[in-house]
Amino acid sequence: MNLEEVMQELEALGKERTKKIYLSNGAHEPLFGVATGAMKPMSKKIKINQVLADELYATGNYDAMYFAGIIADPKAMTESDYDRWMDTAYFYMLSDFVVAVTLSESDIAQQVSDKWIASGEELRMSAGWSCYCWLLGNRKDVEFSESKISNMLEMVKATIHDSPERAKSAMNNFVNTVGISYLPLHEQAVEIAKAIGIVEVKRDNKKNSLLNSFESIQKEADKGRLGFKRKHVRC
Numbered sequence: 001m002n003l004e005e006v007m008q009e010l011e012a013l014g015k016e017r018t019k020k021i022y023l024s025n026g027a028h029e030p031l032f033g034v035a036t037g038a039m040k041p042m043s044k045k046i047k048i049n050q051v052l053a054d055e056l057y058a059t060g061n062y063d064a065m066y067f068a069g070i071i072a073d074p075k076a077m078t079e080s081d082y083d084r085w086m087d088t089a090y091f092y093m094l095s096d097f098v099v100a101v102t103l104s105e106s107d108i109a110q111q112v113s114d115k116w117i118a119s120g121e122e123l124r125m126s127a128g129w130s131c132y133c134w135l136l137g138n139r140k141d142v143e144f145s146e147s148k149i150s151n152m153l154e155m156v157k158a159t160i161h162d163s164p165e166r167a168k169s170a171m172n173n174f175v176n177t178v179g180i181s182y183l184p185l186h187e188q189a190v191e192i193a194k195a196i197g198i199v200e201v202k203r204d205n206k207k208n209s210l211l212n213s214f215e216s217i218q219k220e221a222d223k224g225r226l227g228f229k230r231k232h233v234r235c
Contacts, residue, residue: 001046003055010063013038022062026091026204031062043070050076057085062094069098070234074105082112086124092166095123096130103127104134104233122164129170133177138230146184153178153185153192165202172199172211179217183227193217 001009011032019033046052050073057068065088077085082103089095103109109131116128132152136144156171163171175196179189193213201209220226 001042001052003052003059006042006046006052006056006067007059007061007064009042010034010039010061010067014063022093024206025093027062027093028090030060034063034066036066039067039070043067046071048073054081057088060088065089065094066098069102072102074102075107077102077106079108079112082106082108086116086127089123089127092123092126092169095127095166096170100127100130101134101233103131104138109135122166125164125167126170129167129174133170133173134233136174136177137181137228138233140229141182141184144182149178149182149185150188153188157192157195160196160199168199169201169209169211172196172201172213175213176216176220179213180220180226181228186226190214190217 013034014032015035016033018035019031022031022033049071053068053072056064056071059065082099085099085102086095089099100113103112106112113128113131113135116124116131119125119128136149153175156175160168160171175189175193178185179193180186182189193216196213199211199213201211203209220228
């Protein structure tokens, strides 16, 4: 399938109700409102196609950008490719669930995420922290430096309440993920979660979110889910 055929198919799959949900979460035109599950048959047909993924992402159409992440070849993308994708990731559903997810399957995931976390830019920070969540929730514990993850927990403790809104959410999720999926630092994550307490995230035109990392970790622990790892990150 070429770009035009994929765009026609996506348009046909669009639903007004889904479009309204995406718009309420920060998406803007152009978009069709395609449910992610509806993309699966087309992704099975195309499989991996980095050239087509780049063409789709460049359209600026939210559904096409999301689908680009599904068919991208993460290991073929360079650091500048990921930076280019981040440049046009205009809200968190793109930064955290398309770019960060794709990056998490690459070999340069940690170095790019570290750079984004240090950038001070809200969505880059959010994508960087989110990428670590995808990584920790999927890869074996031995693939990470325990001292590095420990230092990142301390960074969250020191800076989360003064960080940009979307970064706060991703940082809070990082504490959750370490507490649940990275067993070497479960205890430290619990202590950090207690220390940071309730994290308030302001949201445009919506009620503020109140996040409680300690409660989130305890709920998963009570369900016997400590050490949980996803088999796959992308759809």
